[in-house]
Amino acid sequence: MSHTDSSDRANALSLTPVSRETEQRLDILVALLEKWQRTINLVAPATLPVVWTRHVADSLQLVPLAGDATRWVDLGSGGGFPGLVVAAALAERPDADVTLVESDSRKAAFLREAARLADLPVTVVPSRIEQVAGVLAPGVEVVSARALAPLPRLLQLAAPFLAQGATGLFLKGQDVDNELTESAKSWRIDHEISPSLTGGGGHVLIVRSAVPLSADAAGDDGFSQGGHHD
Template identity: 80%
Template sequence: MNANDSNAAGPSGPSSTEAALSDRAQALRLTSVSRETEDRLAAIVALLEKWQRTINLVAPASLPRVWTRHVADSLQLVPLAGEARRWVDLGSGGGFPGLVVAAVLAERAGADVTLVESDTRKAAFLREAARIAELPVTVLPARIEQVAARIAAGVEIVSARALAPLPRLLELAHPFLAQGAVGLFLKGQDVDNELTESAKSWRINSRIQESLTDRGGRILIVEAATPLKPAS
């Protein structure tokens, strides 16, 4: 067997390299970006694949489809944010959507994306990805509750992906929403049930948009959320 045999196409399908290129092309058809942004995204993905060997940044089963499952899923938030430049991503984990958003906003003067991630190893990955891709990113290795009130002023968008059920997510995001930020939250098909549960303790002005990348996915756009009674 020669060194290239492991990457060669077999009778059942394309090589892993071909599959990765196909996944990338499909993602960029769904959510087109500039060539410069694509290069920044490619640098992030390459680093993620390297660090994934020692840190669980994304679900291992999703790695072969990282562009469609994670990159494009994150990119679809950017058009919903208009011309926003000040963005905070809560529980950034492997950088989705935060790093991806920053890769796009890097072309906007004055862009400032803050990633809040309490896991120090993941925070280290986020810093390194921001460095190599030259992103307008600040990484805060802290619990959201510890920093939210301090950094909320002037934030235009607050985002989160698979962070917490909506009632808890609204608690975490409230310091930002209370100062006028719009919430962009990537959710699953149970978002209606989460809204029903949240309505017991929150007055919510929101709308739902279907995901471009996941049939069962939803994007919850929260324009405002006010607690119905003070926290005890």
């Protein structure tokens, strides 16, 4: 039995319209998430009835912000937001290549199964971000993350990608201004802020470049990698 609200699906797709084929891929992803959610906490349980607006549309809004970009890395993908959803939207482009980095082995297993069932252009890397970022960075056009870490730490994790010309698309909450103020102590950031299409005080932080002001900014500041996918 589905826990999602059909009106929520319609509302989400009105906010972020996609092709019929993409809708079908998203239906597969949501159905599998509901199944796996019974044993793995992929999203906050209270958000299941509004999974389409809270998670799917929230992720889909990144796709038009990326323009023609098709080579994408999603950091700390968790339950697949935004990475799996982005891959579903890009699947019709022949050169689409979406890499999902997720260190939790159970969540990585979910991501692999979802990508297989929905036939998505996805590679799952079950490693810590710090261990693979330098290897993955060349040629990447977009690096994304959602609910992964405070911005100063997130910029450290994304730095190898940003340094090689990738655009950062980071889904952030209502404290984004405070996070930017804190980050400006260590980074020179070329950015834009776009209000989230799904409301709730959320924002999309678009980072064109982030240059550390000192060697310390690019190093370990004590935050641990992890995500709270809500």
